[in-house]
Amino acid sequence: MKNIQISITVFLTLISINCNKVQNTNFVMIKEGIGIEKVIVGKTTFNDIVLTYGKEYNKINHLNYSYEINYSKLGLAFYYKYADKTKTIYAIKLKSPFNARTHKGIALGRSKMEDVISIYGPPKWRTTEKGKTWWNEYKGIEFHVEKDKSLPEFPLNEGIHIKKTIIQIDIESKNNYQNTLF
Template structure:
């Protein structure tokens, strides 16, 4: 009987913790910080698990620099929320170093850039520096456009959008790139995003 009660307590506790995140409510994200209640470079993995639960997939995202003996970055992906947290493999404190937002996470920036609705053109309108759209191509089927990917350490935020039916013989026009809807927002203070494809 005690074991059953303990199991029920753990199950209820997990459900309550996981329900702290309201996907219907807009969560404002801040460059170089991420979520106000869970700022990067300050929040630890145990705090994230307490808030979001244990239902995440852990994977090695990439090696920061293959030529040097630097730590690897691990992604902790909460698919049902549309949010990933990143920690370094050599960090005993398990401090969150970056956050990636995708749908269904309901988020917008302080400049009212909304994930899944705003376009890369909307980002450029609200950017005060000389940001531009860059394109990454993996193959004929996988291409994406980015803003701030190469200035992440400076800006603390990058925006990405997939390019459907990318033609390797014809670079998209400025108008086409600006019309792409943002499907990923990445927050970090480090330049390791350069290695994300």
């Protein structure tokens, strides 16, 4: 009988520990149209990014329109315009394993597109031909879900994609909203 009580106590303790891990997850707060942590779109520069996140990044030239500073191990990418001599960040892309959520509660890698729509409002679905995601854009922020490859690319099957988990969040300035990362 004592062995059963000990087993039950250990089991309940393990469950309690696991529940606390989920509840105590530390998220980085996303500020729509503003940024994350100390990174502010429209103010933070490439040099600031390197000082904050280090030199282990890939620099990608997007057709001489913009540069992407990609920290793939962190799930972070920052963009500045090719012709911008100050190298000011105008957009941020967040992906797994980055752990972030908006102040309205949408969590990267956890929330579904239907959660986004219920909180942020009617969808404005977007994609690009041969792109990997469908996204909804709101002022200063975009939420992406993976395209279902078993379906034709067009038209959008909203019933399927609305149930998908958010895999990417993009942040752009509310004041200079352009829907263009690159």
